[in-house]
Amino acid sequence: MAKQLMKGCEAIAEAAIQAGCRFFFGYPITPQNDIPEYMSARMPKVGGCFLQAESEVAAINMVYGAAGAGARVMTSSSSPGISLKQEGISYIAGAELPCVIVNMMRGGPGLGSIQASQGDYFQSTKGGGHGDYHLVVYAPASVQEAIDLMQTAFDVADKYRMPVLILADGIIGQMMEPVEIKQGNASEPVKKDWATVGWSEKDFTRPRAVVNSLYIEVEELEELTGRLQARYAKIAEEETRVELYNTEDAEFMLCAYGTVARICKTAIAQLKKQGIKAGLVRPITLWPFPYKAVHDAIAAPSVKKALCVEMSAGQMVEDVRLAINGEKEIELLGHSGSRVPTAEEIAQRIIQMRGA
């Protein structure tokens, strides 16, 4: 199929449909509105269900129900709306159900602004809701990557029976890029014998399926969290993704994710013209965080200093510092308040670090 010119939000919605998602429950908020808008037009045409819930809380609980019944289901929102969904996300994690959640981040805290931001890193990777759980968190840096990660997100959600989050800044949602969406490329649906689909006349023998996140007995809850932690360890081993860019012989290592990583690449090109070798380590999964790859990139003997660039007051930088564990100093260039860092500004900072 010919390439299409798509906004990130539209592309994510279409990619979800191509991945076999047939249920979308959401509530409007800028800058992710193009996702429900697109879904409202497309879902009825593919025999799916689009429903605008009465609130974010309702939407995530509809996702909970559909996921429990074994459906490929998703919801999307932007920062304040994702905050509202946290209780439901924790319940879905506790009930071990697969679903995909998209957060097109905007400025915060509070209602913040409708401009792009990366201020929800903590919320996404360190819990968000209550209890001992994680989400797999993917951070696309282009519209095409967002498309490709949607299929992965649904597959990983099903494989590990857990919610998966696509964490993109509002720029990814709003920018238009030429992209290709493969049609009819959906993976085979996995068998969900745990789904609450009822007994059929043919099979009264299957075990009763129960969707539950309440464990009164201490031992039972510990068994659940133990099972989850074992799963998380396996995911950290098998699903961690990272991109290394110009890291060979780099004197300065940048660390960034999402749109900011692309800005860093422009900065790297500018620095190259001035004879300064800079590289980039870009986490694609924010959880599991690529601790080893980030460590190895920054700990390399050629690297003098490292700079973490974020559209936040400094959130991912904590994981970068954990990764390097004091071996080297990590500086931060962080903008909150929805300001987008420029390539010139990043290059200038590296030049300053070089002089210092």
Add this chain to the structure above:
Amino acid sequence: MKRYYVLIGNFGSGKTEISINLAMKAAKTESAVLVDLDIVNPYFRSAERRKELDKAGISLLHPVFAMSSVDIPALPPDIYSVFVDSHTTVIFDVGGDPAGATALGQYKANFSKIPKEALQVLFVINPRRPLSSTPELVLDMLHRIKFRSRLEITGLINNSNLAAESSVEELLDGYKMLKAVSLETNIPVAFTTGLKQPLEGFLKIALETGLDSRYIGTPMEIEIFMHRDWDRFTEFGI
């Protein structure tokens, strides 16, 4: 004669870019006013290019909270002035989809007083945009937008493009699409728009292969005014 252009179409089909280009061309010889009537997209609007428009001597009217990050679809009363003022070219850059076209409805009485030959209601089509890839999808959108706008569509615009990756291929596909839509609706093709290179390439092929000029309309070279910030800061793809 005072002329009115109304640009409508799918979300992201290129209405704003074409509106600014039309205004810039008109402003060379005429007194032009551009009305940013977009009530659906708080991000990309002609009001962002106020500086360039001012420089070209183009007047600009826009929703009250445009460019403030406040998402309130309120239109200022002074928009009514363009129907009576001394400008000689009036361009309406309307929001996308039926939702955006709704903003036109309230001006029905004003539009109905304009002589037929002075009003062009142009439906912009980019088949490379989602939900626009077949004539059926475009026709469905065209009828729904027309209904909401309360105006008769007088012309189609072939704006088939893939932004920076645009080539002749897009315009050729667009030609086929617009021919189908034009035959179905009896609405003529008013313009074929494109960046210099793809447009020239398309016109050459059109001449060589004998494409029907009725489905090409007037060729209009587009200059990009609506550079997005990310064109610069994300020049490296992933």
